[in-house]
Amino acid sequence: MALTVGPAGVAASVLVTGIAELVTNDPTIGDESSLGILHKAALVIDSDGMLAWLGSAAAAPAADVRVDVAGRAVIPGFVDSHTHLVFAGDRANEFVARMAGTPYDGGGIATTVAATAAASETTLRNLLARRIVELQSQGTTTVEIKSGYGLDIAGEERALHLAREFTPESTFLGAHVVPAGVARDDYIRLVTGAMLGACAPVARWIDVFCEPASPHAFDGDEAREVLTAGAAVGLGLRVHGNQLAYGPGVRLAVELGAASVDHCTWLDSADIDALSGGTTVATLLPGVEWSTRSVFPNARRMIDAGITVALATDYNPGTCASSSMPFMIALAVREMGMTPAQALWAATAGGSAALRRDDIGVLSPGRRADLAVIDAPSYVHLAYRPGVPLVSAFQSSPGQAGF
Numbered sequence: 001m002a003l004t005v006g007p008a009g010v011a012a013s014v015l016v017t018g019i020a021e022l023v024t025n026d027p028t029i030g031d032e033s034s035l036g037i038l039h040k041a042a043l044v045i046d047s048d049g050m051l052a053w054l055g056s057a058a059a060a061p062a063a064d065v066r067v068d069v070a071g072r073a074v075i076p077g078f079v080d081s082h083t084h085l086v087f088a089g090d091r092a093n094e095f096v097a098r099m100a101g102t103p104y105d106g107g108g109i110a111t112t113v114a115a116t117a118a119a120s121e122t123t124l125r126n127l128l129a130r131r132i133v134e135l136q137s138q139g140t141t142t143v144e145i146k147s148g149y150g151l152d153i154a155g156e157e158r159a160l161h162l163a164r165e166f167t168p169e170s171t172f173l174g175a176h177v178v179p180a181g182v183a184r185d186d187y188i189r190l191v192t193g194a195m196l197g198a199c200a201p202v203a204r205w206i207d208v209f210c211e212p213a214s215p216h217a218f219d220g221d222e223a224r225e226v227l228t229a230g231a232a233v234g235l236g237l238r239v240h241g242n243q244l245a246y247g248p249g250v251r252l253a254v255e256l257g258a259a260s261v262d263h264c265t266w267l268d269s270a271d272i273d274a275l276s277g278g279t280t281v282a283t284l285l286p287g288v289e290w291s292t293r294s295v296f297p298n299a300r301r302m303i304d305a306g307i308t309v310a311l312a313t314d315y316n317p318g319t320c321a322s323s324s325m326p327f328m329i330a331l332a333v334r335e336m337g338m339t340p341a342q343a344l345w346a347a348t349a350g351g352s353a354a355l356r357r358d359d360i361g362v363l364s365p366g367r368r369a370d371l372a373v374i375d376a377p378s379y380v381h382l383a384y385r386p387g388v389p390l391v392s393a394f395q396s397s398p399g400q401a402g403f
């Protein structure tokens with residue numbers, strides 16, 4: 001289905017009708033579940049790409065253009081709150097080795113740093129643009145993008161400038177690993193000093209790979225130094241924590257009020273208690289467990305403890321080369337104990353919470369009309385029919401009011 005609304009460049013309001021199942025994530029409407037589901041629904045998108053109205057199809061107001069989605073489901077667009085999209089090259093060989101039993105320890109990041117350094121800015125921009133199209137075509141309407149394959153001032157700055165061309169959700173991850181040949185202390189001084197100074201103006205967030213079990217990543221004290229320096233210049237905090245082993249990352253993230261701690265594969269009861277008493281979202285990245293042959297985190301345990309859980313892809317050349325949020329939903333349901341409803345919520349409203357956004361992830365009047373149309377009568381088919389390209393359309397932003 002392809003529709004450009006109005007003559008080129010002319011905005012118009014759009015009535016979307018024929019919605020068999022509309023997931024709003026607004027628990028005050030529809031079936032009053034956490035997904036706020038309406039059946040036989042319609043919605044109106046105004047000429048600025050904002051939701052003007054939603055409700056029963058029988059009560060729909062008029063609009064300039066009418067689109068009939070013919071019995072499909074409509075959901076909020078996916079919010080992929082964790083990606084590393086600015087890179088060149090691939091690490092398919094590393095994947096093959098892992099499938100044969102070689103464990104992941106972060107050492108392959110250096111391969112991508114070298115490939116990225118060798119790529120021109122134009123090449124990187126083109127690669128990034130193609131990846132954005134790839135994820136949008138699977139229903140993602142908001143994406144966070146990290147640096148972290150530069151590891152010097154110019155490389156990190158370049159990655160963030162490129163990320164900013166595509167999203168406001170840009171994250172400085174100079175503290176991804178310590179580059180080869182650089183002393184740890186010197187590198188931490190650089191990341192918290194001159195590199196931070198150059199990168200902060202083009203970043204909304206700062207992140208750190210806190211993983212004492214990896215010889216390449218950062219321990220709790222080092223991570224604290226990085227995050228504290230970022231906070232001091234006004235960046236919001238995110239943490240890669242507890243991916244490879246139990247460790248301090250999750251508790252540090254909660255203590256410092258990070259918006260999200262991501263991976264959360266290895267959590268002990270102190271981590272669960274910290275998360276359930278704090279404001280930090282636990283973002284789960286099941287594509288990583290799949291691609292690294294790891295055990296999966298127990299999402300059910302986290303949700304039962306009252307923790308807000310998000311799902312994201314972690315799209316990167318090392319630990320998850322998939323851009324597909326529907327695949328993450330299918331994995332979450334099959335491997336992490338989430339219901340289809342919990343997984344959909346985590347991939348939409350959960351991602352929005354992980355980015356501290358209140359304009360996306362929920363469909364209600366006044367919010368952005370970022371949505372995805374599922375070529376099925378219910379969102380449940382996302383998990384029920386894994387690997388099938390069911391996202392038939394999306395609405396992404398003002399001026400781009402096309403399906």
Ligand code: NIG
Pocket residue numbers: 084106108109112209240243288314316317318319320
């Ligand atoms: O989120 N854990 C650290 N960073 C990425 C992997 C990066 C890579 O291996 O290239 C992750 O899994």
Ligand code: FE
Pocket residue numbers: 082083084240314316
């Ligand atoms: Fe990551």
